[in-house]
Amino acid sequence: MATILIAEDDHAISDLVAYNLERAGHVPLAAYDGLTALEVARRDKPDLILLDQMMPGMDGHGVLRELRRDSRTQGIPVIFLTAKAQAEDRIQGLELGADDYVTKPFSPKELVLRVASVLKRCEHTPGSVIAEYGPFTFDKNALKFYIDKEEVDLTATEFKLMVYMIEREGQTLNRNDLLSCVWGYSHQAQSRTLDTHMKRLRQKLAPYADCIETVRSIGYRFLLPGRRPRQEPA
Template identity: 40%
Template sequence: MSGAKLLLVEDDAALAELLSWHFKKEEYNVIHTSDGEEALLLVKEHRPDVILLDWMIENLSGIEVCRNLRRSSETANTPIIMLTARGEEEDKIRGLETGADDYITKPFSPRELIARVKAVLRRVRPALAGEKLVFGNVEMDTVGHRVKRNGKAIALGPTEFRLLRHFLEHPNWVFSRERLLDSVWGQDSDIELRTVDVHIRRLRKAINVNQQPDIIRTIRSAGYALDTEAA
């Protein structure tokens, strides 16, 4: 799971430090807060791949944070694992019904939590579980920086490679031009929105050789998505 962004929302300083250490050892990029309201801001700023969310936190409860995240289309699919001392069945059901993907009761071992995070990411973001990304007949070796379609090598420029990688890591997700600029070019980029369209055209031209179906779907007034239905 090297490079996966993890947001830890936990107000127990000792536990937060312990978990941060263990996840950083597993090469996760860990962001921590003890505050529910700040957690919502950090999600918008950093767009984590997975969220560990304590039930009892400052200003806004974990349940309310979870509910807020599930209401937004941008975070509706972000994996959330609830951390809590509450072990009652009704509390577990409430957490899951609010939108949590998993639930772990304190005390727990960091190893078990890491295993659960990996399991959730494998289900929701399989790209983070390995070095090879596959969608249909498109295959990317993220370490060797090679792309193939139907077994034939495809030459991509650096920006097109990053763009395709982003789509492959989020299959079927719709991304606006603004979101793509932030994710592929970086939040501090001064590049114009129409630049995204230019690179999308270049990417399409490269991967749709030999009359291959177009797997990049254009959604009017919304953006783009990697989608087998696009063909």
């Protein structure tokens, strides 16, 4: 059971989403404008936020920027739920740090599955499981990531993507496999989602951005600094 904030100015859509989340065992909270959404997020610290992009007071992009700047809310996963379906809108939302992007009209069943997928990859338990790979260190339970012992702020999705790639270091990873294993589903329309997350990861990995290689027409490969790619079966 998770507490989920629905930041949506259309009351009918908010009620529909809340009904389906309750049926799935979650506890919905509602906010009908951007400023109220920020207030509720800071006060109640929900497990996940469903965020409309066009709201009065402050739009979804503005809300997400404030969420990611605030230490109290920067780790809360966010799924955009919006009528803005253009690729540029999706990319902008993901670059701001959203974990997923669902366009209207939407299937309530699919939305609940997307929520479950994001919650699953954000799970962590007390304690510490440390893994080190060259200059990179992961605390898998605390979802913390370090480069040269300095902490780097990754979203839960970025963290899972990094772990998935680095544990398969040197292997060429198919785009569909990455989408399925990290996001829990694979669809051609989500390829830009993957590309946007890779772009953000490269920015955060500086000066090791080149560790993520694009393999044309296939996907991506992660190589530790100074490593040559392993020969793969033909």
